[in-house]
Amino acid sequence: MILKLENVEKHYEQFDLKCSLELQDGCVTGLIGQNGAGKSTTFKAVLGLISIDGGRIEVFGKDVKELSKEDRENIGVVLSGSGFSGYLTVHDIIPILSSMYTSFQKADFQKRCRKFSLPMDKKIKDFSTGMKAKLKVLVAMSHDAKLLILDEPTAGLDVIARDELLDMMREYMEDGNRSILISSHISSDLEGLCDDLYMIHDGSIIMHEDTDRLLGDYGLLKVTEAQYGKLDKRYILKRKRENFGYSCLTNQKQYYIENYPGIAVEKGNIDEVITMMIRGESK
Structure with a gap:
């Protein structure tokens, strides 16, 4: 296991984080949730930027406080x-990266910059939002x-720039010995990238699920009051009252398709699951 958070707590005056999660070797794990849910606080704790x-917290099997320079x-x-001064160019940051990282891959970094159309001699402050985002990810991979x-x-990027960034991450994972922990409130970005997803709300993990299972087995039942009364509710996670009756979130969509042919069953997606888990009520 490459990363493990076990009952990690951080208390602020108006916010409390209590988080447990695991990232397996060779996997991409997503942390999803609304802005302010605790994603950045979790990441800062992992990096030792906050006590x-x-x-x-364990990284590479060691307590995060015991990581060596090579581990980091x-x-x-x-x-x-975060990022480099806007008055630097990509050419300017290459010697900085060379001095920071003994394994900095200069030729590969330059090749990737060219591939993603990042100008080498233009000041970073004059980059578009998408170019700045791509540079930050390329530096992390360098x-x-x-x-x-x-x-x-991918925050603040248009669809094309987000797609390019996600392609960069997929390409990076082709090595087979790398792992990514990524957060986003744009959950659709993570559907085709992550092996599993943690959902965080108000500082607490409220769901952990394999992405394939979430997209394949979860669904929304749209039922009238009368239909809801007759439902087997064992596999209903949350419900929300609607004009027509109820929307119900289930993690056993096929069970209801087979046993209740008269009700409407919609395929779930991550956004709908988030909405139901946060705004829905227990059955």
Whole structure:
């Protein structure tokens, strides 16, 4: 296991984080939730940028406080709001990266910059939002890190730029020995990238599921009051009152398709699951 958070707690005046999650070797794990749910706080705790008030964090099988310089070089990071001075160019940051990382791959980094149309001599402050985002991810990938920690890397990007970034991540994972922990509130970005997803709300993990199972087995039942009364509710996770009756979130869609042919069953997606888990009520 490449990363493990066990009952990690961080307490602020108006926010409390209590989080457990695991990232397996060779996997992409997504942390999804609304803005302010605790995604960035979790990532800062993993990176040792904030102290924690309880629990344990392990990276590469070691307590995060015991990581060596070599261990830390094996982590590539993108944090929202971070980056190089806007008055530098890509050419300028190459010697900086060379001095920071013993395994910095200069030729590969330059090749990737050209592939994604990043100008080498233009000041970063004059880059578009998408170009800045791509540069941050390429820097994180530039030193053959075994673990990428990417906090909202696609935030504020248009569809094309987001798709290019996701392609970069898929290509990076082709090695087979790398792992990514990525957060986003744009859940559709993660459907085709992540092996599993954790959903965080108000600082707590409220769901963990394999992406394939979430997309394949979860669904929304649209039922009248009378139909709801007759439903077997064992596999109903949440319900929400509607004008027509109820929307019900289930993780056993096929069971209701086979046993209740008269009701409407819609395929679930991540956004709908998030909405129902946060706004729905227990059955």
